[in-house]
Amino acid sequence: MYPESTPHPPVERAVEVHQPTPYPPAVPVAAPVVPVQPNAVPAVASIVLPDGRVVTGYAINPAHPEPPAAKPALSRTAVNVALGGVGFLAACGGLILLTSFIAALTAFITQLITLAAVIFGGWIAVQIFSARGHQSGTGTTVNIRKAVIKRNQFRH
Template identity: 65%
Template structure:
């Protein structure tokens, strides 16, 4: 058993060495042979006297242009949006008229409730009272001497 602290122990690990494997070069791609047969071989003599021989490469043809429609898609989308907005405007007008009418109706109901409740309160306060319920005091017979009330 070791007397060293566990963090001071040295550990040996197996070392793996990876060596790169060289890739074998791919062969040059074969020229595309048109359906008509083998392309023609061309020889060019450079100004310094060297001679180059190889296949002719046809010029790249651009993709054919698609015919543009007489009206752009953006214009069609804007027109359709305008037609849809015009179709909705009538419904929006009716919706706002309905909301205004509903608001007026609710306001009238609140005012009517306030008038009825206020009238009920007024009748309760100012209405006819039962005279037998309270004590009646005849003030005409009372005598006031030196700011003191004698009944």
């Protein structure tokens, strides 16, 4: 058709225009009704975009960061160490009191035993020395002489 040296004539192509196919509208589903406090309804804001479209929606309040927590005047470790020291001192004081009580009780029991020994020993001494000091007529006197024991017989 055309010799090779000649340029190809421009090819005209047909322009096809596609129209979007609309989807059928969705069946509206009843949304659950949530009771809202009248004071809690946020404000509705509308924004006009550069191309002329208008977007309407609820205004979102920016989240405010919480202020940093103030550091306590004393650290928890220091407070725990101090409380531990107070508890240790209270326990040591209790142990000292317990030790003193046991020592006092031991000394008291020792004194009671010593007092009982002195009283009982004195009573025995009185019994012994009073019997030798005078002879009463009610006692039996036995004089033992030489006795010969022969073949299980006592001879006098």
